[in-house]
Amino acid sequence: MTRILDRPIAELLPEIDGFIARGATVYIKWTCPKCGERVIADEPNVYNALGYRHTERQDGTPCDGLYLGTVFGLAVIASGASLDGGQRGHS
Numbered sequence: 001m002t003r004i005l006d007r008p009i010a011e012l013l014p015e016i017d018g019f020i021a022r023g024a025t026v027y028i029k030w031t032c033p034k035c036g037e038r039v040i041a042d043e044p045n046v047y048n049a050l051g052y053r054h055t056e057r058q059d060g061t062p063c064d065g066l067y068l069g070t071v072f073g074l075a076v077i078a079s080g081a082s083l084d085g086g087q088r089g090h091s
């Protein structure tokens, strides 16, 4: 029952910073407007406001679809510490 819930990048950026601060690796995800595949960015922990290009489809063929939208999903990979609880509240 996992639904893809993409959200505006303005909402995601503080979240991305939070994940990075906790030592996680975050990849931007989007839906390619050309072929409709879900794409995960190659480069972690950054958001590129100039748009995202889908270079290669899952079957290995080139796509080259450019996404210029502002709605993204996140793939968060925890490294070490749990993302829930723990390191909280240094005010």
Ligand SMILES: [Zn+2]
Pocket (backbone or CB within 6 Å): 032, 033, 034, 035, 036, 037, 054, 057, 063, 064, 065
């Ligand atoms: Zn594509």
